[in-house]
Each structure stands twice: as structure tokens, then as C-alpha cells.
Amino acid sequence: MYLPPHFAENRTGALHRIIRAHPLGVVVTHGPDGLDANHIPFELRPDGGAPGPDGEPLGSLIGHVARANLVWQDFSGGAEVLVVFRGVDGYVSPNWYPSKHETHRQVPTWNYEVVHAHGRLTVHDDERFVRGVVARLTRTHEATEARPWKMGDSSPEYIDQMLQAIVGIEVTITRLVGKVKLSQNKEARDRLGAAAALHERGQLALAEAMREAGAPEAD
Numbered sequence: 001m002y003l004p005p006h007f008a009e010n011r012t013g014a015l016h017r018i019i020r021a022h023p024l025g026v027v028v029t030h031g032p033d034g035l036d037a038n039h040i041p042f043e044l045r046p047d048g049g050a051p052g053p054d055g056e057p058l059g060s061l062i063g064h065v066a067r068a069n070l071v072w073q074d075f076s077g078g079a080e081v082l083v084v085f086r087g088v089d090g091y092v093s094p095n096w097y098p099s100k101h102e103t104h105r106q107v108p109t110w111n112y113e114v115v116h117a118h119g120r121l122t123v124h125d126d127e128r129f130v131r132g133v134v135a136r137l138t139r140t141h142e143a144t145e146a147r148p149w150k151m152g153d154s155s156p157e158y159i160d161q162m163l164q165a166i167v168g169i170e171v172t173i174t175r176l177v178g179k180v181k182l183s184q185n186k187e188a189r190d191r192l193g194a195a196a197a198l199h200e201r202g203q204l205a206l207a208e209a210m211r212e213a214g215a216p217e218a219d
Helices: 012-021 127-141 156-164 188-200 204-213
Strands: 024-031 034-041 043-045 060-066 077-092 109-124 166-181
Touching: 012 043, 012 077, 012 109, 012 166, 034 060, 043 127, 060 109, 060 127, 077 166, 077 188, 077 204, 109 204, 127 156, 127 166, 156 166, 188 204
Parallel strands: none
Antiparallel strands: 024 034, 024 077, 043 060, 060 166, 077 109, 109 166
16 A cells, blocks of 8 residues: 555554444455455454554454355465455545635545554354354444344344354454545645535544644644
């Protein structure tokens, strides 16, 4: 990934926050038939894994795939994989920069957050492991519901049948590469002007991320 220094995000905690907020990862593999990609929601376990540049553990990614998905059979021996997580993103018009109207020296761009998690894949074809994954993912993503769904809402026989149809996977992270392109290379007034325009258009998360991009880091 092309990574200019002013867009590089090296803080493990910041990269973990993007993964948690956007947990649908794209698992990229390379096998005998070439490149392939699978889209899998992950649970991030922040402990374990290799240490990051800041000394913090990179953690691991826990999920599950359909038993019929060949990825767990073709890459079961600790194969190296890449998992891509895309955060907030959106188009930025040069008209939103105050300086454009003075100099006419601005062009369109696209702002975005992305995390590349490099790691090794382990398969857990184990009912207890899979049940735990499903329970935790469900608890996380049902938390905002008025009446959260839980596995106990269905009959044990039905849940057992569903669990038998999936296989657990774990990616032990060996390297995290983060790119946060939020107009940090622009004047503050241009970055904030673009953020205001995005806010007006309902892209609140991207607007807030762009505002925060210029805030001083906490000690």
C-alpha cells in the first residue's frame, strides 16, 4: 500500500479502534488458483500476537466461515493472510476548500481510513470454540437492539445444527499497517471546511474524523 508519512497511522490502539468500529474484514489469500478474498466479520482480541512499533500487542482476529468454504481447508496450516478493514471514507470536492476560491489550485480527492492486518491463519474446527465466537459476536452486534437476540431464543437442536455448519478461524496478527487519509496535508482551514461540508451532507463520522485529525495527540 502506498503510504506517505503524513497519512501513516502507527498507533496500535488507533488501528484497533478502526477494526472494532468496522469489523467486516476482507481476507485475502493466495493459493494454487491465484488470489481470492472472503468477507468475514471479526472479533478483535487485543492481547497476544506480535508487538507493534509502539510495543503494544497487535492481537488476533477471531471469526468463523461456512464449512463449505474452502478457505479453512486450503489454508489450515498457518498460511500467511492479509485482512483488510476499511473505515470511514468519502469524496471531497475542491469547492469545499476556502483556499480554492482564492488560488484555484485544488483538485478532488477521496478521504479514507484503512487497516491492513497481516497474520497467520489457524483453523478451530471445534464446537466449543465456534459456540463462543458466535455468542460473543452476537452479544456485540445485538447490544443496541431493544430486545437483543441470543442463542437461547432458538431451540438447542437448531443452534447445534447451525454450529455444525461453520468452522472457527483465528488470524494471529504479525503486522498492522494503517493509512488514515483525512486531509492532514491541507491547511487547517481547508481541512475544517471540507469537514463542515461533509457534515452538512450527513457524513458525520468522516467529518468528525477529519476534525480530530488536526487535534494534538494526548500525552
